[in-house]
Amino acid sequence: MFFDYYYLILVVPALLIAAWAQMKVSGAFNRYSRVKSSRGYTGAQVARMILDENGLYNVRVERISGNLTDHYDPRTNVVRLSDGVFNNSSVAAAGVAAHECGHAVQHAHKYFPLVIRNSIIPVTNIGSTLSIPLIILGMILSYGPLIDIGLLLFSLVAVFQLVTLPVEFNASRRALATLEGSHFLEEEELRGSKKVLQAAALTYVAALLVSIAQLLRLVMISGRRRD
Template structure:
């Protein structure tokens, strides 16, 4: 589960009043969301599930129940570094989730298998997101240089090109939201239907996944705030 915020904290190469107006509040929201997911995960990672099932076992069982025998489950280092790799068809779980027997471990493991199920069923938002990844990566890496050069030399067409490329990152974030929310919804349904978690355990997993989803919402807000800032600077230079 990628919980980092995709580098959208970068205010580019200068600060201005628009940064304070648009971006700073969004950054505060993002920090709150990050703190919330860390504390929520930490809380429920200390509560074992009644089935004494590890995250790896839960992931393997869910995948097999959905006929995804070819999807591997692997352990990776890091904290909250869990993710599904559609290219290699691997669910990668951090050590605390892979070996963990907690409510949080099962919630996160089920969430990542939710992405694998999305992939196998050609879930439309996921297909679109995967298709535009190369474009958004190009846009993110190129936009900053176009903006810097454009603002330095006051070349408005270059600035606008940079803004358009940066807007692709905002689109990517928007498409990511339904992908993540749907994966969590699938995870909670599977955990409840199969009896892996029930009652307060399921409620705890829901809190963990909700907190994680809010980091993606915060990332989208930060990206959109940066876009508004750039548009405001662009409009101000036009007025000047």
């Protein structure tokens, strides 16, 4: 009977780190969601002002249901803010709203890492869907080239996660600089937003670790099967 100890020694630790990172961001967001900003701007108001300051009048700000579902959609030029951010005047809401507007500014300025990430999304989606079936089929048929194609496709997922890091870090730096420079938050409040964004950054690092761990596991399993 085959026991996948590679999963145990590689993937499980990465998944635990990912779970810890998710708890960190949830904890930080929940904590600073209860700290109201002195100026009283809601997340939606912060987003609209930041977009207008950057001349992005065509980018809309909309509400989306869910918790921490905030994102910028470059296809429709929409910043979508979750229930806990849109009408919330907390320092956490301001930080998240500014971060998502950072992505809109990146898109407008054709920030190179973002351009790369967006360009590989279609191939990455194919890789995430077909890689595992191809690897399994290659193992069943003992056909090495099929395994190699599957591994190559799966590696694109790790590449996507890697390229995501500078995109997210840059958006957070833009957010904090804007919140400070435009005086949306006071100095003490800014530290709260920074903690929320730093915790969120950990989730992207953890996602990369999980992808790399999975890739190493698949490489080792396929190598053992070939032997």
